[in-house]
Each structure stands twice: as C-alpha cells, then as structure tokens.
Amino acid sequence: YHLALRLRPSWGWHFWYAIERQPRGHVLCGALSFIGLARLRGFVSVGYSLLPEFQGRGLGTEMVTTLTGWVLQQAHIRAVLAEVRRTNKASLRVVAKVGFRRIGKGPRRNSFLFCL
Secondary structure: OHHHHHHOHHHHHOOEEEEEEEOOEEEEEEEEEEEOOHHHHOEEEEEEEEOHHHOOOOHHHHHHHHHHHHHOOOOOOOEEEEEEEOOOHHHHHHHHHHOOEEEEEOOOOOEEEEEO
C-alpha cells in the first residue's frame, strides 16, 4: 500500500484487493474502492466487500481504516461517505470502529448514510 502510493498517487483511486498469502499461493479475501466525482464535489463514497470466510477477522476494518486515511489526505477531499443496509451488522460495526457518524437515511431502501 505505502509503496504503491509513493510511486503513483493516482493508484489510490482504483480497486484495492485484500490478498492473503498462503503456502499454496495467494487468495483473494475482498475488495474496496472509492466512488464519486471527488474533484468536483469534495467527497467520495467507499464501497467494500469481503468473502464470507474472511469476515469477522478485522480485515474489513483494516481495509477501510487504511484507505479512508489515505483518501482524506488528498487536498480536494473533505469527507468520505458510506451507505450501509440496516441488516448488515458486520458493516455497521466496521463503520462505527473506523469513526463514521450516521447522518441519515441512505439513498437505497432500508439503508443508513454515514460520513467520516
């Protein structure tokens, strides 16, 4: 993560993949990306997903903490948004641990909108 951003800061705007190194090779655990017209609006939305066998291990919190930290250091970003369905208890825990605050209903049915 740190090396890639030092070499080319624009890489932070693409998909990020969580990979676990295992004796037989690398295994995809999940992904994260930023969505939105950041330079025009001053905010982005974060989206992330983990495969079921990697949930509950703190990886989602680590991914969101690390990459939202990076994106908030960009001069034109004032906030990061996250939409979470009311029934997604794991993602509700992730956004709480990272420090997002609930700002209202999300654009989709049965979702909350959070801001960091």
